[in-house]
Each structure stands twice: as C-alpha cells, then as structure tokens.
Amino acid sequence: MRNNDNKPIDFNDPQVQQLLRDKIRHAVSRSRLPHSEREDFGQDLWVRVWPRLAAFDAGRAPLEVFIALVVRCCAIDLLGRYWSQQRRRWETVSLNRVTRHGTDEVELAQTIGQREYDARRGSYPRGAQDLAVLALDIEVLLDQLPEELIPLAKELMDCTVTEAARHLGRARSTVQSQAQRLQRIGERKGLRDFLKK
Numbered sequence: 001m002r003n004n005d006n007k008p009i010d011f012n013d014p015q016v017q018q019l020l021r022d023k024i025r026h027a028v029s030r031s032r033l034p035h036s037e038r039e040d041f042g043q044d045l046w047v048r049v050w051p052r053l054a055a056f057d058a059g060r061a062p063l064e065v066f067i068a069l070v071v072r073c074c075a076i077d078l079l080g081r082y083w084s085q086q087r088r089r090w091e092t093v094s095l096n097r098v099t100r101h102g103t104d105e106v107e108l109a110q111t112i113g114q115r116e117y118d119a120r121r122g123s124y125p126r127g128a129q130d131l132a133v134l135a136l137d138i139e140v141l142l143d144q145l146p147e148e149l150i151p152l153a154k155e156l157m158d159c160t161v162t163e164a165a166r167h168l169g170r171a172r173s174t175v176q177s178q179a180q181r182l183q184r185i186g187e188r189k190g191l192r193d194f195l196k197k
Helices: 014-029 035-055 063-089 114-121 128-144 147-156 161-168 172-188
Strands: 098-101 104-107
Touching (some): 014 035, 014 063, 035 063, 147 172, 161 172
Antiparallel strands (some): 098 104
C-alpha cells in the first residue's frame, strides 16, 4: 500500500478523502436513481468502497485510477441489486393464486384487506353518501358543459376512452383530448376525479 515515492498512502488524508467523495458523488449523479434514493445509494457506496481501498497497489495503477475503478465496480453491483429488488417489488401476481396462509391453502385475495384488494384491481369504490353527492355535482356540471362534450361525458361515466370513441364513432385521439378537456373543466369546478369510477 505505497505510492510511487514508497510512502504509505494515508486514506484519512483530506486530499484522498476529497477524491473519494468526488468519485462517489459522480457515481451517484450518473446512477439514474430517484432523488429520494440517491443519498442512501451514496452512503451504501461509501461503505462498500472504504474496505476495498486497502487493496491499493501503486505498482499497478495510480491512486485516482484505482479509486475510480473501485467506485465504478461497487456502483454497478449496488445498482444491479437495487433494480433487481425493484423488479421483484412490482412483480405482477394474480389475486387468484393459491397460497399457504397458516395451515390452510387460500387464494391471495383472501389474505389481504379490502382496501389493498381494491387498489390492486384498480377499483376505488365510494360510499353511498359520496356517490350521491358526486351524482348531484356531475348533474350540475353536465348542465354547464359545452354541447359537444355532453355526449362524451355521459359515455365516460360507464366506459373507457377507447370504448367511448367506438360508440361515438370518433378517433380515439380526439376523444382523448376531449376527455382531458373534461378533466380540466371538472378540476376547475372542484371535481378532480369526476371521470374516475
């Protein structure tokens, strides 16, 4: 662990520490991680790199090259692990899949709460009172809409944009832009989610 002058490298030296910080900061900025994950990634990278610095051999490479290589290799390994965990985290699983719950075998849908079940199905049911208030608000909104948007608004209460385009005989892109216009009108009237079921 010596440099070209046969002096031991002091990894607590401020210049070496700054070099290491710069290389880690560069790796973090190039990581393409969400900003919320970057600080943790930088700390994990520091923890991984620090013990590997003891393997430095000045006869094989300059210190800057060695640090850059160690940081790069550790960053690649950590990023691979991170993205692998993300893939597993968002893995699609059927709610009809049979799983072991205690001593019984049950469908996955029976092991989760109603709120999570609805979220996984993309369904967000409202209570009876909310539905009644929403129906009144939508009725008032329909009276205030331009004539050309009323048929589309009624279609979108029961079907998707694609189905509405088919029923109305319009291009899907036209219906999509009109649906976005309806959404903006609804938001201005205080009905942010009036197109959602």
